[in-house]
Amino acid sequence: MSTRSEALLARPAAQLEVRQRITVLLTPPGLWLLLFFVIPLGVMALFSFRAASFGAQRQVFTLEHYQRFLADTSAQRLLWRSLLIALETSLICVVLAFPLAYFLSFRAGPSRLMLLTILVIPSWTSFLLRILAWKVLLGSSGIFNSLLLSLGWIEEAAPILLFSRGAVIITLVYIWVPFVALPIFAGLERINRHLLEAAEDLGSRPWQIFLEVILPLSLPGVLAGFLSVFIPTVGEYVTPLLVGGVDGIMYGNLVQDQFARALNWPLGSVMSLVMMLVVLVLTFGLGRGVKVTDLAGV
């Protein structure tokens, strides 16, 4: 197969053929992106300048909603809060996933691919189901409350476990840990084992090998794992809706409200665009040096 394509590449006409093949291969995903990403984004950008969602005001273009957002400090605070929740979630995920990935890559031996599969299997169940499971676990008759009650540490079921900022973070961490472990694992797998031997040979003790070689070389994978949680978590709205309560509300809920309840699509669009911009800036700031392959976890 490869020798055949190499032989084909040798001829200029064949190069054209290859180019055609690439075009054919890239057309479906390109169309998909255009239809379901680029165009909706354009529509949303358009909407952000409309005076109203419906009626005659729809045709009036204005910067009113941008001004409204800039004046709305509560929305900005909520965005800031959501960024913090996303940051905390991603950091906890990295801290939990790193030892996991380290174990899989360096200690698990030949069974590591099987263990990796086991790690990912829970994410085959529905996203909603896994959140609801936490709702049960954290609920007033859930396992945590029961345990604390039976230990006598608390007098009555603490509702604070559920419907709180903490509940949101716990649930999100649970959901995302495998997806952070994957890029870190991939990053660790790419470290040439001779480097560890070289470090030991040069007099490094095990902890020095970790600090001087493994940790710095794993950073691209760590960053990729961090971003793969941080980016989707900033705009999260399902989890806070189910386990967040009043205390655990996030920016995504506000955006959803604008579209679903207040029917203020232009303001919702402004909010979405602002969030995208903030995440984009942060990602580019952090993500310089991260390769696409790191994000893909391969």
Next chain:
Amino acid sequence: MSQFSVELRGVCKTFPERGERQELAAVQDLNLQIRAGEFFTLLGPSGCGKSTTLRMIAGFETPTAGQIRIQDQAMNAVPAYRRPVNMVFQDYALFPHLTVAQNVEFGLKVKGVPKEQRDPAVKEALELVQLPGHGDRKPEELSGGQQQRVALARALINRPAVLLLDEPLGALDLKLRKAMQFELKQIQSQVGCTFVYVTHDQEEALKMSDRVAVMSQGWLLQVGNPSSIYEKPATRFVADFIGETNFLSARVLKASNGSVLVEAAGREMLAQWLNGHAKVGEDVTLTVRPERISLFTANGGHRKGRLHGVAQDVTYLGTDTLYRVGLESGEGLLVRVQNSSGVPRFSSGDQVELSWDPADAQALVE
């Protein structure tokens, strides 16, 4: 203190074979003494146990049995990071996240040597490998040969008692490899430490080493200086692996100390015998190097001590001509004749006579 830099006493290494109950013996009952300041080479085909031996000296593998001593100290229980040896890896194993200078100073840094002492040492080490001023570059910006030098500097800066080199020139092209062979020898004479060098390239081993150990399938076959390895091979494998050679099947007629009378190619002839006591009637192999065989023009009559044959293939090699001569016994011999030696040039189909000095023929057990 003994004169030996590295000593291996009855060292064995077996690896459990994956999924099977049997074990894979990588090194079997290896006894070696490597002298201080020596350029010692472990030579053999891939899988012969030479790299495993080197890795056991470095401390990356633990011997299954036996003892490894470095500078008269038992090393079995000493972890790699505390052994007075350093290794140069085949793939260089330079730290990609560090600059050349940071790579070179790595060993000093992890041992807590202060920066004021590290900096001049790095400068000196880079000068030793002829890379002054390359300290700020990243390894990936350097050529393969330059990376190899950095790896060398990174190891030598620690002033190891023994430098271990695992096929260090394997990834370089031929011309660069030859230049580096010469340079490695020079660097060794400058730093004076013991070099233990692993290679599968017999030419490289002969050219560079003070002594060579030939290994095959985990066994040590022969240790000696390059000329004794080449000229007095102890086994058929060694004779075959080192350079070109001829083999003739033979039978022992008479045995005396150091030499035997054998029947080979339908004739009686004398040969060297180095394997202890030869048994009369035993089947042996006779080996003669192609350049030790003389060719003569055949002129009828059988002259004593000469074999008869027909030149079959003639290959001109510049300095030499290589003949393939078919003997009357049906066996073939390679003969290498120097073109400046005055021997007439034969062509394919010519009748020739061959002879060699009995001192150049060796009889070997099968």
